[in-house]
Amino acid sequence: MDVQEIIRGVQPLVGEVRPIRTVQETQPVEEYGYAYVAEVNVKSAAKVVKVLDASIPRDPARTTSHLRRFAKQSNLPEHLHPLLLGDKHSPQSIFVLIPPPLPEVDLLQELLAPFAVTPATTSTTQTQTPSESQSESQTAPRVTLHTIKVPTLPPLSASQADTWTKTLWPVVYNPAAARATVAPPVQVLARTREFIQPDAGRYLAFARKVAHEALHSGRGRGVGAVVVDPEIVDRILDAGGDMEERWADAIVAVAGDARYSRREAGKPSVAETHLGPGPNPAVDGYDADVEGGPDLHALMRAAEIIAYKRRVGDLDAESDRPDLSPLEEYFIAQLDSTAPEPKQDTDTDTPTPVPEKYQKTGLHESQAVPITSSTSTSAPQESSSTPGAGLRIRPRTQGGYLCTDLDVYLTHEPCVCCCMALLLSRFRSVTYPQTGRMVSGGLASEPVIQPVPVSEPDYEDGKANEANSRQPRQYYGLHWRKELNWRALGFEFVQDGQNQDEDIAEDGVAFYA
Amino acid sequence: MGQATAEQAYFMEQAFEMARKALDTGETPVGCVLVYENQIVGYGMNDTNRSMNGTRHAEFLAIQEMLRSYPKSALRSTDLYVTVEPCVMCASALRQYQIRSVYFGCGNERFGGTGSILTLHSDPSIDPPYPVYGGLQRQEAIMLLRRFYIQENDKAPKPRPKKHRELNTKFDDPIDSVDRATH
Numbered sequence: 001m002d003v004q005e006i007i008r009g010v011q012p013l014v015g016e017v018r019p020i021r022t023v024q025e026t027q028p029v030e031e032y033g034y035a036y037v038a039e040v041n042v043k044s045a046a047k048v049v050k051v052l053d054a055s056i057p058r059d060p061a062r063t064t065s066h067l068r069r070f071a072k073q074s075n076l077p078e079h080l081h082p083l084l085l086g087d088k089h090s091p092q093s094i095f096v097l098i099p100p101p102l103p104e105v106d107l108l109q110e111l112l113a114p115f116a117v118t119p120a121t122t123s124t125t126q127t128q129t130p131s132e133s134q135s136e137s138q139t140a141p142r143v144t145l146h147t148i149k150v151p152t153l154p155p156l157s158a159s160q161a162d163t164w165t166k167t168l169w170p171v172v173y174n175p176a177a178a179r180a181t182v183a184p185p186v187q188v189l190a191r192t193r194e195f196i197q198p199d200a201g202r203y204l205a206f207a208r209k210v211a212h213e214a215l216h217s218g219r220g221r222g223v224g225a226v227v228v229d230p231e232i233v234d235r236i237l238d239a240g241g242d243m244e245e246r247w248a249d250a251i252v253a254v255a256g257d258a259r260y261s262r263r264e265a266g267k268p269s270v271a272e273t274h275l276g277p278g279p280n281p282a283v284d285g286y287d288a289d290v291e292g293g294p295d296l297h298a299l300m301r302a303a304e305i306i307a308y309k310r311r312v313g314d315l316d317a318e319s320d321r322p323d324l325s326p327l328e329e330y331f332i333a334q335l336d337s338t339a340p341e342p343k344q345d346t347d348t349d350t351p352t353p354v355p356e357k358y359q360k361t362g363l364h365e366s367q368a369v370p371i372t373s374s375t376s377t378s379a380p381q382e383s384s385s386t387p388g389a390g391l392r393i394r395p396r397t398q399g400g401y402l403c404t405d406l407d408v409y410l411t412h413e414p415c416v417c418c419c420m421a422l423l424l425s426r427f428r429s430v431t432y433p434q435t436g437r438m439v440s441g442g443l444a445s446e447p448v449i450q451p452v453p454v455s456e457p458d459y460e461d462g463k464a465n466e467a468n469s470r471q472p473r474q475y476y477g478l479h480w481r482k483e484l485n486w487r488a489l490g491f492e493f494v495q496d497g498q499n500q501d502e503d504i505a506e507d508g509v510a511f512y513a
Numbered sequence: 514m515g516q517a518t519a520e521q522a523y524f525m526e527q528a529f530e531m532a533r534k535a536l537d538t539g540e541t542p543v544g545c546v547l548v549y550e551n552q553i554v555g556y557g558m559n560d561t562n563r564s565m566n567g568t569r570h571a572e573f574l575a576i577q578e579m580l581r582s583y584p585k586s587a588l589r590s591t592d593l594y595v596t597v598e599p600c601v602m603c604a605s606a607l608r609q610y611q612i613r614s615v616y617f618g619c620g621n622e623r624f625g626g627t628g629s630i631l632t633l634h635s636d637p638s639i640d641p642p643y644p645v646y647g648g649l650q651r652q653e654a655i656m657l658l659r660r661f662y663i664q665e666n667d668k669a670p671k672p673r674p675k676k677h678r679e680l681n682t683k684f685d686d687p688i689d690s691v692d693r694a695t696h
Contacts, residue, residue, distance in 0.1 A: 265581070288640060289585055289586045291609070294602075415609070416601065425566075474636055
């Protein structure tokens with residue numbers, strides 16, 4: 001196979017790269033939780049904050065900064081007046097909010113007791129909310145904890161903030177903070193889109209070549225993945241290179257679908273039982289029994305191929321060698337023509353850290369870390385003889401780590417399983433043509449056609465409009481969900497002149513890409 | 514779920530054996546077994562560190578082992594016992610493999626795909642839904658994960674100092690679950 005010829009024969013798709021909106025943007029929801037409110041002495045407010053912050057751990061994944069910590073009597077929503085003010089109240093007091101997750105009542109009582117408003121001036125005998133059964137306070141002043149409902153997510157508009165302030169608890173509207181909880185940072189998104197736009201059409205066209213190979217080999221469906229290292233692109237550009245000529249030099253791996261290639265129960269695979277050339281007949285329908293599994297999908301195989309090359313030099317790496325097609329084989333053997341001259345390994349022991357911005361919720365190094373300690377491996381001193389030196393996929397002995405910061409281009413919208421694999425592998429971004437949307441896909445967050453122009457998000461039911469005739473599907477927007485620890489940037493490629501009604505994979509055979 | 518049967522408890526214990534093995538080899542302590550006709554036909558433990566592949570979760574290893582001896586269609590009559598709720602990736606994979614049912618230890622509030630974050634076992638899809646039963650030996654599952662996360666991770670790009678951390682052995686919150694686990 002002359003891969004160079006295939007590369008030269010690529011006709012780039014022409015069109016525009018568009019960010020996939022997040023589900024937080026397309027399906028805004030309101031979430032509520034329970035908070036405690038306690039009346040404390042107004043002069044102790046600063047101390048109360050200090051004591052609470054020191055003793056009650058915050059869940060960093062939850063934001064509470066939109067909730068005002070204190071409310072004066074005059075700022076309380078009216079419906080809370082009977083609960084909090086009773087028939088008399090002290091001008092000495094202010095109300096402090098303890099947001100969810102709620103601490104233990106006993107602990108909170110203990111912390112707040114010193115700041116209770118003295119019994120002479122307050123109404124500690126007022127009734128409790130049913131959930132708080134509390135023994136009579138006998139001697140020491142006690143603080144009464146009231147349970148109220150609060151919005152757990154920041155308001156997305158000034159009017160929403162206003163409504164909540166009047167009906168639940170005073171909230172602050174901060175447009176930037178609100179956006180940060182629902183979508184990637186604007187600058188990061190814009191910068192990455194600009195980076196991807198010029199070459200996306202080429203990589204997507206090449207992904208189709210990979211898909212073609214997968215389909216016509218009989219090993220899988222016509223789904224392909226192309227993985228590009230943006231650092232190589234940068235080095236080509238920095239050296240004054242022309243990406244039109246050299247785009248393929250930045251491809252670190254390609255992977256095609258191989259769902260028919262596995263031998264199950266020691267029997268020949270579906271691919272092996274299909275004799276003769278051309279696509280496997282199984283592609284014309286969906287029979288779960290012959291679909292292999294998601295570990296044979298293009299994206300999962302790309303992650304597997306990259307993992308394999310990261311382990312160059314590991315003793316047991318070869319036993320995990322994936323079964324590769326000629327195109328796949330070609331790319332993992334390619335050298336990085338832009339690699340800096342090998343220095344005497346001064347920086348080989350310094351793995352590139354995962355950029356902070358992708359560790360949004362920041363909790364952990366979590367489930368996947370290189371097992372080879374960078375300090376103990378003492379990578380061989382001559383870079384030229386280091387296994388894997390100069391390859392486009394940097395081995396882990398030289399700091400290579402999962403698929404960190406790589407961009408993947410796919411012919412189809414990946415299935416839910418592959419979308420999470422994308423996040424767990426730490427890809428920077430994913431791009432597929434809009435015509436490659438799948439009923440079973442996990443990235444899209446709304447239908448292609450918006451029948452009704454949406455100006456104000458509909459907070460009532462929060463559902464995307466589904467007034468078109470396509471098969472019903474779920475819109476997971478898995479690339480960027482606030483609940484998940486890992487996030488990536490997601491893009492759809494909209495081809496120029498694309499007719500909205502034609503040729504969308506969503507309308508074809510329903511399968512997982 | 515309520516009281517587990519003796520058989521369920523046994524299979525869950527085998528999953529825990531795998532999780533402990535994972536912990537011993539520096540992997541996130543999650544383990545599982547696949548049970549077909551009352552026999553264990555696949556064992557799995559997290560393997561992301563060794564393999565340098567973030568998708569090598571216990572479920573995939575167990576399924577791949579099973580498929581060496583059984584066709585995919587056998588998964589339709591197979592149950593999974595796993596120490597932690599399947600993550601989004603695995604929950605979708607189990608649906609595609611048409612697993613019969615899933616039993617798990619503790620929930621997974623960061624990545625859980627069968628109830629905690631998403632409900633992929635029951636969402637509309639082109640494959641049939643599967644039932645899930647959580648809460649089997651939940652505390653043990655959590656303790657294993659706590660033991661793992663308290664370790665200083667000298668293999669991470671930027672290890673975090675954890676010198677002063679102590680193993681938390683308390684379970685005061687009845688709905689406590691593990692917030693950082695993935696598998």
